[in-house]
Amino acid sequence: MLLSMNWISDFVDFTGLDKIELIRKFSLSTAEVENEIFYKGSELSGVVVAEVKSVENHPESKKLHLLKVDVGEDELTDVVCGAPNVRVGMKTAFAKVGARLGEITIAPRPLAGHMSYGMCCSEAELGISDDHSGIMDISEDVANGTDIKELYEIDDIVFEVDNKSLTNRPDLWGHYGIAREFAALSGRELKPLAVEDLKAYAELSKVDMKIEDPLCQRYSCLQVENITRRVSPVNMRIRLFYCGMRGINFLADLTNYLMLEMGQPMHAFDSRKVEKIRIRRFDKPFVFTTLDGVERNIDENTLMICNGDQPVAIAGIMGGLDSEIVGDTTRLTLESATFDAASIRKSTVRLSHRTDSSMRYEKSLDPEMTDVAIARFLYLLKKYDGGAKVVSALTDEYAFKYDTVELTFDKAFVDRYTGIEIGNDTILKTLSSLGFKAELSGDTFDVVVPSWRATKDVTIKADIIEEITRIYGYDNFEINTTRSPLYPVRMDVVKEDEDKIKDILVKRYSLHEVHSYVWAYYDEQRELGIPVEPNIRLANATNPNIETIRRSMIPTQLCQLRANTGYSPEFGIFEIGRVVEGVDENNLCIEKKMLAVTLFSREKDVRALYFRLRDILAVVADDVKHKTLEFKTAEATHSYEHPVNLNTVLLDGKEIGRIGIVHPTVGKKLDPKAAVVFAEIDMEAFADTKNASIIYDEPSKFPPMDYDLSVVVPSGVFFSDLAECWKGEGEEILKNVRIVDTYDTELFHSVTVRFEFSSNERTLSSAEVQAIMDRIVENLKGINVNLR
Amino acid sequence: MDNKIEVLREEIRQRLASVKDLSELDKARVEYLGKKGSITALLKGMKDLSNEEKKTFGAEVNKLKGAVAKRIEERIEELKKLQIEAEINAMPQFDITAPADLDRGSYHPITLVQRQCETIFKSMGFTVEDYPEVVTDYECFESVNIPKHHPARDMQDTYYLENGQLLKSQTSAAQNAILKKYGKRLKENGVPIKAIFPGRCFRNEATDASHENTFFQMEGMMVDRDISISNLIFFMKTMLSEVFQRDVKVRLRPGFFPFVEPGFELDINCEICGGTGCSSCKHSGWLELCPCGMIHPNVLREGGIDPDEYTGFAFGLGLTRLAMMKYKVKDIRDLNSGSLKSLAQFTDDDN
Numbered sequence A: 001m002l003l004s005m006n007w008i009s010d011f012v013d014f015t016g017l018d019k020i021e022l023i024r025k026f027s028l029s030t031a032e033v034e035n036e037i038f039y040k041g042s043e044l045s046g047v048v049v050a051e052v053k054s055v056e057n058h059p060e061s062k063k064l065h066l067l068k069v070d071v072g073e074d075e076l077t078d079v080v081c082g083a084p085n086v087r088v089g090m091k092t093a094f095a096k097v098g099a100r101l102g103e104i105t106i107a108p109r110p111l112a113g114h115m116s117y118g119m120c121c122s123e124a125e126l127g128i129s130d131d132h133s134g135i136m137d138i139s140e141d142v143a144n145g146t147d148i149k150e151l152y153e154i155d156d157i158v159f160e161v162d163n164k165s166l167t168n169r170p171d172l173w174g175h176y177g178i179a180r181e182f183a184a185l186s187g188r189e190l191k192p193l194a195v196e197d198l199k200a201y202a203e204l205s206k207v208d209m210k211i212e213d214p215l216c217q218r219y220s221c222l223q224v225e226n227i228t229r230r231v232s233p234v235n236m237r238i239r240l241f242y243c244g245m246r247g248i249n250f251l252a253d254l255t256n257y258l259m260l261e262m263g264q265p266m267h268a269f270d271s272r273k274v275e276k277i278r279i280r281r282f283d284k285p286f287v288f289t290t291l292d293g294v295e296r297n298i299d300e301n302t303l304m305i306c307n308g309d310q311p312v313a314i315a316g317i318m319g320g321l322d323s324e325i326v327g328d329t330t331r332l333t334l335e336s337a338t339f340d341a342a343s344i345r346k347s348t349v350r351l352s353h354r355t356d357s358s359m360r361y362e363k364s365l366d367p368e369m370t371d372v373a374i375a376r377f378l379y380l381l382k383k384y385d386g387g388a389k390v391v392s393a394l395t396d397e398y399a400f401k402y403d404t405v406e407l408t409f410d411k412a413f414v415d416r417y418t419g420i421e422i423g424n425d426t427i428l429k430t431l432s433s434l435g436f437k438a439e440l441s442g443d444t445f446d447v448v449v450p451s452w453r454a455t456k457d458v459t460i461k462a463d464i465i466e467e468i469t470r471i472y473g474y475d476n477f478e479i480n481t482t483r484s485p486l487y488p489v490r491m492d493v494v495k496e497d498e499d500k501i502k503d504i505l506v507k508r509y510s511l512h513e514v515h516s517y518v519w520a521y522y523d524e525q526r527e528l529g530i531p532v533e534p535n536i537r538l539a540n541a542t543n544p545n546i547e548t549i550r551r552s553m554i555p556t557q558l559c560q561l562r563a564n565t566g567y568s569p570e571f572g573i574f575e576i577g578r579v580v581e582g583v584d585e586n587n588l589c590i591e592k593k594m595l596a597v598t599l600f601s602r603e604k605d606v607r608a609l610y611f612r613l614r615d616i617l618a619v620v621a622d623d624v625k626h627k628t629l630e631f632k633t634a635e636a637t638h639s640y641e642h643p644v645n646l647n648t649v650l651l652d653g654k655e656i657g658r659i660g661i662v663h664p665t666v667g668k669k670l671d672p673k674a675a676v677v678f679a680e681i682d683m684e685a686f687a688d689t690k691n692a693s694i695i696y697d698e699p700s701k702f703p704p705m706d707y708d709l710s711v712v713v714p715s716g717v718f719f720s721d722l723a724e725c726w727k728g729e730g731e732e733i734l735k736n737v738r739i740v741d742t743y744d745t746e747l748f749h750s751v752t753v754r755f756e757f758s759s760n761e762r763t764l765s766s767a768e769v770q771a772i773m774d775r776i777v778e779n780l781k782g783i784n785v786n787l788r
Numbered sequence B: 001m002d003n004k005i006e007v008l009r010e011e012i013r014q015r016l017a018s019v020k021d022l023s024e025l026d027k028a029r030v031e032y033l034g035k036k037g038s039i040t041a042l043l044k045g046m047k048d049l050s051n052e053e054k055k056t057f058g059a060e061v062n063k064l065k066g067a068v069a070k071r072i073e074e075r076i077e078e079l080k081k082l083q084i085e086a087e088i089n090a091m092p093q094f095d096i097t098a099p100a101d102l103d104r105g106s107y108h109p110i111t112l113v114q115r116q117c118e119t120i121f122k123s124m125g126f127t128v129e130d131y132p133e134v135v136t137d138y139e140c141f142e143s144v145n146i147p148k149h150h151p152a153r154d155m156q157d158t159y160y161l162e163n164g165q166l167l168k169s170q171t172s173a174a175q176n177a178i179l180k181k182y183g184k185r186l187k188e189n190g191v192p193i194k195a196i197f198p199g200r201c202f203r204n205e206a207t208d209a210s211h212e213n214t215f216f217q218m219e220g221m222m223v224d225r226d227i228s229i230s231n232l233i234f235f236m237k238t239m240l241s242e243v244f245q246r247d248v249k250v251r252l253r254p255g256f257f258p259f260v261e262p263g264f265e266l267d268i269n270c271e272i273c274g275g276t277g278c279s280s281c282k283h284s285g286w287l288e289l290c291p292c293g294m295i296h297p298n299v300l301r302e303g304g305i306d307p308d309e310y311t312g313f314a315f316g317l318g319l320t321r322l323a324m325m326k327y328k329v330k331d332i333r334d335l336n337s338g339s340l341k342s343l344a345q346f347t348d349d350d351n
Helices: A005-009 A019-029 A175-186 A234-242 A250-262 A341-351 A356-361 A369-384 A411-418 A424-433 A461-472 A493-508 A522-528 A554-563 A606-625 A664-670 A683-688 A719-726 A766-782 B002-018 B022-033 B038-044 B051-090 B109-123 B171-189 B229-244 B297-302 B319-327 B332-336
Strands: A002-004 A038-040 A044-057 A065-070 A077-081 A091-101 A109-111 A114-116 A119-121 A156-160 A208-211 A216-225 A266-270 A276-280 A286-289 A295-298 A304-307 A310-314 A331-339 A395-398 A406-410 A437-441 A444-448 A570-583 A589-601 A629-633 A647-651 A654-661 A675-682 A705-713 A734-744 A749-757 B193-202 B214-224 B250-254 B260-269 B286-295 B311-318
Touching: A002 A005, A002 A175, A002 A234, A005 A156, A005 A175, A019 A156, A019 A175, A019 B250, A044 A119, A077 A091, A077 A114, A077 A119, A156 A234, A175 A250, A175 A424, A208 A216, A208 A395, A216 A276, A216 A369, A234 A250, A250 A266, A250 A356, A250 A369, A266 A310, A266 A369, A276 A331, A286 A310, A295 A310, A295 A341, A331 A341, A331 A369, A341 A356, A406 A411, A406 A461, A411 A461, A411 B229, A424 A437, A424 A444, A424 A461, A461 B260, A493 A570, A493 A589, A493 A606, A493 A683, A522 A554, A522 A664, A554 A570, A554 A589, A554 A664, A554 A675, A589 A606, A589 A683, A606 A629, A606 A647, A606 A654, A606 A675, A606 A683, A654 A683, A664 A675, A675 A683, A705 A734, A705 A766, A719 A734, A719 A749, A719 A766, A749 A766, B002 B022, B002 B038, B002 B051, B022 B038, B022 B051, B038 B051, B109 B193, B109 B214, B109 B229, B109 B319, B171 B193, B171 B214, B171 B297, B171 B311, B214 B319, B229 B250, B229 B260, B229 B286, B229 B311, B260 B311, B286 B297, B311 B319, B319 B332
Parallel strands: A208 A276
Antiparallel strands: A002 A156, A038 A156, A044 A065, A044 A091, A065 A077, A091 A119, A109 A114, A216 A331, A216 A395, A266 A331, A276 A304, A286 A295, A304 A310, A406 A444, A437 A444, A570 A589, A589 A675, A629 A647, A647 A654, A654 A675, A705 A749, A734 A749, B193 B214, B214 B311, B250 B260, B260 B286, B286 B311
C-alpha cells in the first residue's frame, strides 16, 4: 500500500521532525516499509501558472499552434504547442526556460521553424496524473506566474508498506490509522477527523434496507442528490494518483479517497436502480456482471447486495454493472458496511477476484467505522460540492457487534515478559497514544482496547506487551541471557544413529547423500517401467505426477541413479527419508523413516556389487549397534526387484529391511551395461535395537589353535546353514570361525573354514579340539556337506 | 710351504675383492673356509712336516683363516651397503604433484548446515527432535493457534492427503508434541524446555528457481519461568553470530505469526555489503532471516503449560535458505534434484 506523507500530515503536525526517520521508525515498530521512498515533485521546478493570450495555427503544421502566454512577466512569451485542448483564456501549467521536468531541462528551441520559449504541460508531464490527453486546465483563480507547487500539493514523500505486514492490522488500511501510529511514534497528537453531523438529517425518511444474512455485520447507508461536480479537486487527484489510483470522476474518486483515508470501502448506487436494499445469499448459483463488465459465477455461499430479489453488488468485493452511477444519475445511495471477513476472503478465492475493497474486508474491519465514514464522506462532499443535498436519514442496521475487549494485568507481568524495566508512565502514554483507554491503580493496569483493534488483533494480555514494546523500540532493548537452571540433555536415538550412518556411508564408502520428494516420481518411474504402487494420495495436488505418496524410496533412487549414469562408471547414493505404508485402523498414515542405498557400477560384476552393499549394511550394524546382521531369502513383491538374491535383513532376529538386485527389465532401461543393487532399512526399527556393549576379551597367554576344514557346499546351502553345525559346539574355546578360502569348479563349490580355538586358562590339547571338530564334521554331514 | 700360503692368500685377496654379490661371496667362503675348502686343505698337507714346522705352519694357516674370515665379514658389510645403494638408485622418482584420487562421498548441503546448527544448539543444552512429515490438522494448525479461517490453511498452500492428514507446512507442527513431551519435567523438576526440531516442510506451490514445494526448516523453542523478549533477542543474536561466524547485528520488526505474541521478523545486517545496501539485501543493508517471537499463551496452554506461570520464545530458521546463502546455490531445485554434478561437491562442512 502506498502512503502519502502529506495526507498523514493532515492529521499529525510533524513540524520540526525528520519525516524519513519517522518512516524508518514506523518500519521497525509497526509494519515493513519497502526500501524505496519516493520524493514526489523533487524533479519538478520552474513550472508556473500561465494564461493563454492568443492561439494561431502554425503555418507549417496541422497539429501545432503558435501561442502567446502570460507567465506573470511584463512581456508575453512565445510558445509552440501541440495540445488539442489549447484555447484562448485558459490557464495552464507552463514550464519556463530553465524549468526541470525529470530528466528534461527546458531550453528555447525551434519547432517547425518557430522559436518556442517554454512548454505547456499535461498533468502526466508534471507527474501528478496519467492524463496526457492535453495540457493541464487550471480552474483556480490565481495570479499568472504563480509556482505550480505553491498552488498544488505536488511535493510529497510517498512510501510503500508491504501489504502482508498489515494482515493482522485492519486499522492500518487507511491514512488515518497510519497517522495514529506516526503520532504515537513521534509523541505528537492525532487530530480528530472533520465530519458532518448526521443527526441533522435524523428527521428525514429512511432508506428501505434490511440485512437478511448473518454474514453482514453492519450496513449503513444514506441518500444524496444534486451533485454537480464532475471533476475532483486537483489535490485530491494528486493524492489518489500518488497512492496508485486513477482519477475517474468526483464521486468515484471520493469513495476511493475515503477508502484510502479511513480504510472503509464505500460504494455508491444509482438510487433509481436500488430502492429496496436486501443483503442475502442465493440458493442457486447464477451469473452476475460486475461493473468492470466481467461475467462472474456466483454460488450459494457468496453474499450479495440486492435490490429486492435482484442482485446489484457482490458484498465487499465489487458493484454490479447495472446499478452503477451513470451520467444522468441524480440521486445516489451511499453504502458503508462491514461483512464477515472469512466469508469475503473465501468469496474472493472462489471468484479469483481480489479488489482494494475485499482486501480490506478480509482483515476484519471495525464495524464502528461505517457511520463515521459516511459522516466524513458528507463533510468532504459538501466541502467540494456545496450544492449536494442529503435526502435521507442515516439508515443503519448493526447486526453484529464485537465485544469490548478489556484487559487487566500488573507491572510484574510486563517486567517478566519484556525482561527490562519500562516505566509506568511510558506504558500509560504509549497505550493512550494508540487509542487504548488505560488506567493504573496501584500496580494494576486496566485497559480497554479501542474498537479498531478489537476485531481480532488485540485480544489478550500478550498483545498489549507487543503494543508497549514495539513503540518502546526493540533497538532500545537491553539484551540479557537467561537464568535457567542447567540439566543434561538426552539426544534422540534415531537422530544419533542417522548421523553415524551418514558418516559411515560418506566417509568410509564414499557414497553420496541425496534428497528427494516424498511422492512417487510418476513420469520418471514410467520411463523405467516401475509402476507407481497404489497408496494414499494428495487430495489437492496441482500436478498429477506428484499425486501418490511413495511406499518405498527405492523407485525414487532408481530414477535418481538413471539421471546420474553419466556422472561416473561407479557410484552409490543414499538418503534417509520418509515413506508411507498406507493407513492404519484409525485411517492415519503409517509413516516410516527409511535409509535407502543404491549402488551402480559398470566396473564391478553384480556379485561383487551385491556383496559390497551387504558389507556396507553389515558395517553399519556392527559400527552403530555392535551387532551382526542376518539375512533371510525373501520373495520379490515389487516390479523392480530381481527375484533371485532378494533378502530380508534381520537385526536381533527382527526384520529391519531388505537388500536385492534390480530386476533386469528395469536394469536394462536404467543402463544395460551396469549392475545395480539396492537396500532399504527401517530407521526406527534399527534405532530400536539395543546397542551391544563392548566386552573386553583379554588376549590369551596360552597358544591358540587353528583348525582348517575344507568342505564341498551343495547349491542351496548357505554359510548360515553351516554355522548351525557348530552352534553350541566348544563354546568356551571356539572363539571365531571364518572363511579363509573359496574354491569353485564347474562341478562344486568349496570353502575352507578356519576354526580358531583358544583358552585363557590353559593350553588346549589337540585331543579336545579334535573331539569338537569331529562332532562338527558329523553335523555337517547331516546337511550333506562333506569334506573335500 | 710358506709359499703355498702366500699364493693362496694372494688368490683369496683377489677373489674377495672381485666378488659382486652376497651369494658369490658365500660361494667363495665355502671354497676357502668350508670343511673341504682350500685353507682346510692346506692343513691336510701338513702331515709331512716336523712338529716344529707343523706348529709354525699351523699358526700361519690359522692366521690366514682368521684374516680371510674377517675380510669376508667386511665384504658382507660392503656388499650390503652396495645393495642398499643399488636399491636406492633403482627407486624411480614419483610425480607426487599428479592429482590425488580422493574417491570422496558427499553429504547433502542441507545436512551440512543442519549439523552446524545442531552443534551450536547442543552446545547450549538444546535437544534435537525428530518429527514425522505427515501430520494432522491439529498438530499443524489447531494446536499452534492457527484458527480455522487462517489463510495458511487454504487448500492452495497446504498439501492435504485423502484421509484429511497433511504434509506439514511448517516445523511448528512439532511444537505441541514437544511441549507435552517435556512439560512434565518442566513442571515437576524445573527443567527448562530447550529443543530444536529440523525437518522437511511442504507448500503447495509451483516450483521455480526460488520456489520449492519441499524444503527444510529448523524450529527452536525455549520455555521456562521467566523467559523474556530481552532473552529472545540475546539468544537470536548469539545463535546467529555462531551460524554466520561473525558478530551479527540483529534488528527486530513486528511480524504477525499466529503461534507467537508478540511476533517478530528478525533481520541481520547484510554481510555482503556490510550494511550499506547491495542487490543481495535489496539495498536495505538488512537481510530478513527468521520469524520469531514469544510463544502465544494459547500454544502453551494447548501444550499443557500454564502461560501465567511460564513464558517462552520460538523461532524458525530456513535451513534451505541458509544452505543456499552459505553455498551460493542459485536454483533451489538443485537441492532435490539428486544430481551428483551438484551434490557431490559437498564433501564435508567447511568449518
